[in-house]
Amino acid sequence: MIVFILLFASSFLQAQSPWASSVVDYSFGNGQTLGQSAPDFPANVLGAVNPSVSNTVPASVPSEVLSLGRNGWIILSFEQDIINGEGADFTVFENAFEYAEGEIFDEWLMVSVSEDGITWFSFPYDSLTGEGMAGRTPTFGGVNINYQDITQSGGDGFDLEVVGLSKARYVKLKDATRFQTPEKISAEVDAVIAIHTVGNTMDLTPEAFPLTCNIFGNILYLSTEEAIQFEIMDCSGKCLFSIFVSPGKPLEIPVSEFSQGVYFLRGYNAQKQFTRKWMKA
Numbered sequence: 062m063i064v065f066i067l068l069f070a071s072s073f074l075q076a077q078s079p080w081a082s083s084v085v086d087y088s089f090g091n092g093q094t095l096g097q098s099a100p101d102f103p104a105n106v107l108g109a110v111n112p113s114v115s116n117t118v119p120a121s122v123p124s125e126v127l128s129l130g131r132n133g134w135i136i137l138s139f140e141q142d143i144i145n146g147e148g149a150d151f152t153v154f155e156n157a158f159e160y161a162e163g164e165i166f167d168e169w170l171m172v173s174v175s176e177d178g179i180t181w182f183s184f185p186y187d188s189l190t191g192e193g194m195a196g197r198t199p200t201f202g203g204v205n206i207n208y209q210d211i212t213q214s215g216g217d218g219f220d221l222e223v224v225g226l227s228k229a230r231y232v233k234l235k236d237a238t239r240f241q242t243p244e245k246i247s248a249e250v251d252a253v254i255a256i257h258t259v260g261n262t263m264d265l266t267p268e269a270f271p272l273t274c275n276i277f278g279n280i281l282y283l284s285t286e287e288a289i290q291f292e293i294m295d296c297s298g299k300c301l302f303s304i305f306v307s308p309g310k311p312l313e314i315p316v317s318e319f320s321q322g323v324y325f326l327r328g329y330n331a332q333k334q335f336t337r338k339w340m341k342a
């Protein structure tokens with residue numbers, strides 16, 4: 062039985078990258094051409110950022126970043142839908158950086174999203190302050206950080222809620238340096254990561270059971286209307302985690318230490334119980 066479950070599960074476990082995986086279309090503008098030709102492009106805008114960059118030493122070589130040129134734009138696509146979860150749903154990494162006195166050199170990008178690549182929804186922005194645009198926050202970098210946690214990664218996060226979408230597959234970035242002072246010539250694109258995807262955003266709330274159970278990224282959220290004992294088990298039924306959930310006392314449990322794979326969530330009290338399969342991506 063256990064062997065069967067493992068075999069069955071393994072077909073679901075091809076991990077999909079949360080980073081942008083393909084370039085759908087683009088049009089470069091004038092003024093700056095860094096990283097616009099093969100073999101640097103399109104690899105420089107796909108996949109992860111270089112972990113050795115920091116807020117003061119940004120990505121700057123053509124193999125890492127692409128200059129869009131004045132008014133240039135690019136459309137990126139993902140292996141899976143970006144889902145509207147709690148807070149920011151994807152992060153755009155440009156190569157803004159901090160220099161003397163903590164000033165930030167930023168070159169802005171207007172951001173829009175689409176479910177089908179045809180109908181687009183633009184994030185509102187302020188062309189005077191840059192608020193609402195990407196390219197404003199340096200990438201923090203680092204090898205052991207979670208790039209799906211914007212407080213660790215830096216970059217600029219965008220919440221699908223703002224444009225009223227529950228999911229998106231395409232992100233369009235358009236150079237907005239025309240709104241800025243003349244030394245800002247062209248925004249760069251380094252990478253875009255989906256924070257919430259089908260793989261890591263799950264509503265595990267059991268039907269007709271008093272417990273609410275959701276996973277956003279690496280946090281498990283539990284709240285309940287009745288006293289419930291809650292457990293996480295591995296495929297063999299071994300209990301890996303157990304906690305008592307009290308009514309009116311919601312819990313946030315970090316699940317980043319659980320490795321990729323299949324687990325079972327179980328909640329019970331004297332009267333009732335539920336079990337749910339959880340595939341950790």
Ligand SMILES: [Ca+2]
Pocket residue numbers: 144145146147148149150219220221222
């Ligand atoms: Ca959101």
Ligand SMILES: [Ca+2]
Pocket residue numbers: 104105106107109110111124125126250251252
């Ligand atoms: Ca890059």
